[in-house]
Amino acid sequence: MGLLVDGTWTNKWYDTSANGGKFIRSESQFRNWITPDGTAGPSGTDGFAAESGRYHLYVSLACPWAHRTLIFRQLKGLADHVTVSVVHPDMLQDGWTFEPDDHGATGDHLFDSAFAHEIYTRADAAYSGRVTVPILWDKQKNTIVSNESAEIIRMFNSAFNTITGNTQDYWPEELHDPIARINDRIYDTLNNGVYKCGFSTTQTAYDAAVYPLFDTLEWLEGILSENRYLLGDRLTEADWRLFTTLIRFDPVYHLHFKCNRKRLIDYPNLWAYTRELYQIPGISDTVNMNHIVRHYHYSHDTINPHRITPINPLLDYWEPHGR
Known part of the structure; x- marks a missing residue:
């Protein structure tokens, strides 16, 4: 970069x-x-x-x-x-x-x-x-x-x-404030938090990022134990902003960025929610795991200087989600 x-x-x-x-x-x-x-x-x-x-x-x-x-x-x-x-x-x-x-x-x-x-x-x-x-x-x-x-x-x-002619609204006006609040926390501690963990160069910096990251995952697991989506029964941009981090978590961030207290699949609601979003028509076409795994492990030589690509867990994103 x-x-x-x-x-x-x-x-x-x-x-x-x-x-x-x-x-x-x-x-x-x-x-x-x-x-x-x-x-x-x-x-x-x-x-x-x-x-x-x-x-x-x-x-x-x-x-x-x-x-x-x-x-x-x-x-x-x-x-x-x-x-x-x-x-x-x-x-x-x-x-x-x-x-x-x-x-x-x-x-x-x-x-x-x-x-x-x-x-x-x-x-x-x-x-x-x-x-x-x-x-x-x-x-x-x-x-x-x-x-x-x-x-x-x-x-x-x-x-x-x-x-x-598509009027589906993922940022409805009546939800602007709650979407902004949830986006702010997810961005700071999770979307960008995985990078703050992976690119940190001191133990202090890593510790300052990794604990809030898992606090946020626990918080999200709780929300999704009661709600189908982050803000209830309606999909919003907050869900999609979260999804792109979750889909990369076990294949990349858990190992490569040292976000390894738990895996995504250790959170039953988050894992089922990720599968549900993946299974929405057209979404799986936007996920290219070959590029995801290759990019992170091959490009970041400060983290993986020998550019060894791990075999990674076998995850079934098509498993019924039950949500």
């Missing part, structure tokens, strides 16, 4: 030494919004109207943040309206690359780029910052709309409704 400095690629890992061994995630910089009529959203500039075929999504099938956007593209019937390119799972000295493979990496359909950082410098030749996915690209303006997954899924949730 390198970065661009004034438009020049630099192979530089996160510097945890300045933060007591803690991993601190950088903020996304492209924060425009697609809206039904092209007016400005909560941040950024205007001019990004919802149109079929205008936008292109760059993702990694391994990345949980990018996975969110693929799920909403599927749920909201956007597969025929927003095109997609998939990076290779190996993220080494050149960052994300567009080398194709036999397991889902497609190359860059728009520009035939070699590296994802070239997409950033197309939008801003002097860009400085991490090169992350997802990237939502505007083919008309020839620029990046957004690289913030939490905002892309909200665009997908509603901006294209008149085009698709």
